[in-house]
Amino acid sequence: MTKQIEQRVIEQLTGYRDIVGRLRVLETYSVGNGITVSLLNEDDHLQELHRRLRGLPSYMxxxxxxxxxxxxxxxxxxRYPAGTRAQLQAVQDCEPADEEDRQLLEELQRKIAKVIEARTGTPDGFEAILAQLAEYQDLKAEKQRIDAVLDAMDEELAKLLRLRYIEKKTVYEVADELNVSLRTHTRRKEEAIRQYCRFMGMS
Structure with missing residues (x-):
């Protein structure tokens, strides 16, 4: 394991609290009409309904x-990406073969904007709302990835990483809480980072 990879792990873990803090702010960010970014994100659950409907003939x-x-x-x-902004971007990136397709794709984009406008009452700011929503979705996904890796790790090794880098305790405090020597702490920290890398798929 290179020093560069180790530093990436440390940066991920030390940034965890910032992710949690930013998510808390975004969860209360109002986009109008009493709708928050977190509630708007929940509307993406409509995709699940759409997936079910796709099992039926569309004419129904x-x-x-x-x-x-x-x-x-x-x-x-x-592909059909998750997240409102990603879906809008996917449509915008399409290169229509003819004028009719161009008009249909533009109509799809307008429909997305219209839905946002209907939910929030802020048609002029729907791009800003999508940016906030995308940030919320990205941060939530990153937090879930980190949580999943730590949950899958050896319990003691994961606890060491949480104490040292997420809770930002000193080496001495971590060693004392884990009831190990500083030498054992150093050895386990290296083992913990290696395991985290494997589970996260970092190389």
């Missing part, structure tokens, strides 16, 4: 016009 729940939009989206999108 889409208008003919919506079916054309769906067909156009399927033709251009190779």
């Amino acid at each position: 729940y889409l208008t003919p016009r919506e079916q054309r939009l769906e067909t156009t989206a399927h033709a251009y999108l190779t």
Whole structure:
């Protein structure tokens, strides 16, 4: 394990509290009409409903016009990313083959903006709202990744990393809390970082 990788691990873990703090701020960030970024993020659960609906013939729940939009989206999108901003970006990145497709793709973008406007009442700021939502989703995903790795690790090694880098306790405080010598602490810290790297897939 190189020093560079070790430093990346330390930076991830020491940044954990900043992630948690920023998430708390974003969870209360109002985007209008009493809607917060966290509530707006929950609306992405509608994607799950859409996935279920996709198991049915689209003519059962889409208008003919919506079916054309769906067909156009399927033709251009190779994947359907999670998150409002990522979805909007995916549509914006499409290169239409003809004028009709260009108009349909632009209509898809307008529909996204219209939904945001309806939810928040701030049509002029929907790009800013999407930026806040994307930040919230990215930070939440990063926190979940770190939590998942620490939960999967050896309990004592994970505790060492949490105490040393997330809670930012001194070497002496960590060694005392774990009831180990400083030498043992150093050895276990190196082992903990190696295990974290393996589970996180860092190389």
